Amino acid sequence: MTSKQRFLTALSREQPDRLPVTTHHVMPSFLDQHFPGMTNDDFFDHFGFDPILWLNEQRPDENAGEYFDPDHAPGYLEPRRVVSDRWRIESEELAGLRYATTRYNIITPCKTLTMVLQSDEHTSWVTERLVKEKSDIDIIAEFATKPLCDVEEVNRRCAEWGDRGLVRGFVPGFDVYGQPGCWQDAAVLYGIEELIMATFEDPEWVHAFLEILMRRKSAFIASMKDAQYDIIELGGGDASTTVISPQIFRDFVAPYYARLIELAHEAGQRVVYHTCGGMMPILEDIADMGPDAMETFTPPEMGGDADLAEAKRRIGERVCMIGGFDQVHFFTGCDPERTRQAVRRCFAEAGEGGGYILAPSDHFFDADPELLSAFADEARKCVY
Amino acid sequence: MKETSSILQSIAQCIERGKVNRASPYPPDLRDRDGADELVRRAIDLGIDPQEILTDGLMTGMKVVGEEFRAKRIFVPEVLMAAKAMTAGMEHLRPFFASSQATHRGVMILGTVLGDLHDIGKRLVGMMVEGAGWEVIDLGTDVAPEDFVAAVERRPESVVGLSALLTTTMMNMKETVARLKEAHPETKIIIGGAPVTVAFAHEIGADAYAPDPPGAVDFLNSTVAEI
CATH class of the missing domain: 1.10.1240.10 (Methionine synthase domain)
Structure with a gap:
């Protein structure tokens, strides 16, 4: 089988020739540190992983007066930003702080919304939330742009890449700093603790906020028809049971994602639901939303709660499982045999009958190249 | 009654x-x-x-x-x-x-280590520790080792709690523990956070590891019992 066939077979919950093995993102900071100049494709080939191509091509709806932001230089995995005369985004660097710090001003006819981001060599984080007053969501509802999928560009890139592996995309997050899921975006924009408290104290407002975010994502998903993605990502760690309760998941997360997944299926797209954090108490709730695959199955040793064997038993007949490997303890600081044992353990627990893709539980920040090789090599020996 | x-x-x-x-x-x-x-x-x-x-x-x-x-x-x-x-x-x-009509069981200085902005886990620990009758001094997130040392100098009777969520930042616990132990060898230090383990706590010289907030409370109360 080719890598692509292997992935697609597993996604169909069938048995490929051997265990597919890949990773989530290959972090630029990792490549810069260990393999300067190496591309993602080089990385996959070098270590013998089944390759993934991440694409996130979006375009403006010109009929709605939207256009690409001429001042925006997209960062890692960031699509070109879509703005309008009623939703302009300006940025300014703030000097003298410990981390690279940027203030973003989103200028609308009614109000300027502001957000501050900081970054280090690994990642970025929000230090000033965009939604500071509850009425700010009305500004978003009225003026935010609604980017569409650039199907032509996606398909051009797919054709160029060929059948090397899995083409993966995601539902775009909110402008400046967002993530695929509605709840996840809301947590980023308002603050997770504040959002949790609002579910208790003002649930109607939280639903109104999530509806606004969902409308934007729905417009994008509806435009994905005929785009040749193999799978698109939804979800995020703030909807894990490390952070929220199963009840909040059922009331404020699942209804929105179930609608988005249905819409994605109507557009001919498969969906992987991404949970970095606790998921065992909500495994069936996630599967009930109808995704084609679920990830990341983070083990307890990494702060999650995944029991791969139990998860396979509970939802393995309904979704493809991706992840479950402990990259903290078996990509660094151990001998290759322990890495190989960890691979075999994952295969034994989740591999039976297919429907399983071996991957670290989310991306990894650091890894010993020798252990990456052992990881992929051992997985390739896990034949059906 | x-x-x-x-x-x-x-x-x-x-x-x-x-x-x-x-x-x-x-x-x-x-x-x-x-x-x-x-x-x-x-x-x-x-x-x-x-x-x-x-x-x-x-x-x-x-x-x-x-x-x-x-x-x-x-x-x-x-x-x-x-x-x-x-x-x-x-x-x-x-x-x-x-006015000292009511007293705390002790003092905990708490913070997320340098380079790490994660707050919620550390705040949960603070809430439960306070709920167990302790005074909590929360230094916030992204706290430099010298700021922990300075805080202990102000309240030398404190137990220190260090939090980290990322594998990239948990190594900053090591330096913080070393600096604290150098300046205040008697100060008890407990660490926690998603990637942290009891083995890591031993490796870097921390006194204890808590897998969850109640675990931190148990440790703190044990230090009072020792006293």
Whole structure:
């Protein structure tokens, strides 16, 4: 089988020739540190992983007066930003702080919304939330742009890449700093603790906020028809049971994602639901939303709660499982045999009958190249 | 006596259920009923010893919350509401701490280590530790080793809690522990966070590791027992 066939077979919950093995993102900071100049494709080939191509091509709806932001230089995995005369985004660097710090001003006819981001060599984080007053969501509802999928560009890139592996995309997050899921975006924009408290104290407002975010994502998903993605990502760690309760998941997360997944299926797209954090108490709730695959199955040793064997038993007949490997303890600081044992353990627990893709539980920040090789090599020996 | 017992029990229940005050709509079945805010005020007005209100009301409720959380019968959101109710009640007791009519079991200096901006796990620890009768000095996130050392210099009797969520930042715990132990060898240090393990705690010279907030409370209380 080719890598692509292997992935697609597993996604169909069938048995490929051997265990597919890949990773989530290959972090630029990792490549810069260990393999300067190496591309993602080089990385996959070098270590013998089944390759993934991440694409996130979006375009403006010109009929709605939207256009690409001429001042925006997209960062890692960031699509070109879509703005309008009623939703302009300006940025300014703030000097003298410990981390690279940027203030973003989103200028609308009614109000300027502001957000501050900081970054280090690994990642970025929000230090000033965009939604500071509850009425700010009305500004978003009225003026935010609604980017569409650039199907032509996606398909051009797919054709160029060929059948090397899995083409993966995601539902775009909110402008400046967002993530695929509605709840996840809301947590980023308002603050997770504040959002949790609002579910208790003002649930109607939280639903109104999530509806606004969902409308934007729905417009994008509806435009994905005929785009040749193999799978698109939804979800995020703030909807894990490390952070929220199963009840909040059922009331404020699942209804929105179930609608988005249905819409994605109507557009001919498969969906992987991404949970970095606790998921065992909500495994069936996630599967009930109808995704084609679920990830990341983070083990307890990494702060999650995944029991791969139990998860396979509970939802393995309904979704493809991706992840479950402990990259903290078996990509660094151990001998290759322990890495190989960890691979075999994952295969034994989740591999039976297919429907399983071996991957670290989310991306990894650091890894010993020798252990990456052992990881992929051992997985390739896990034949059906 | 009966009234004292009843009101302390009601205060404990408000903490367990996250009932902050009468105006709070949560939990729905306690809507329009008094919460921790009103009940603690009433207990003080009735002349109940503030230490008793803390120990037999607020702390009793928070102990149950910790047990339920550890048993995975409740989750972070319920703990946040319990902590909010606790804070509402504690506000009325603060003057008594200031005048030493009520006392804490000890002091914990808490912070997320340098380079790490994650807050919620550390705050949960702070809430439960406070709910166990300890004074908590929360230094926030992205705290440099020298700031931990300075905080201990101000309150040398403290136990220090270090949090990290990322594998990239947990190594900053090592330097923080080393700097603290160099400046204050007697200071007890407990660490926690998603990628942290008991083996890592031993490796970097921390005194303890807690897998969850109740674990931190257990450790702190054990240090008091030692004293």
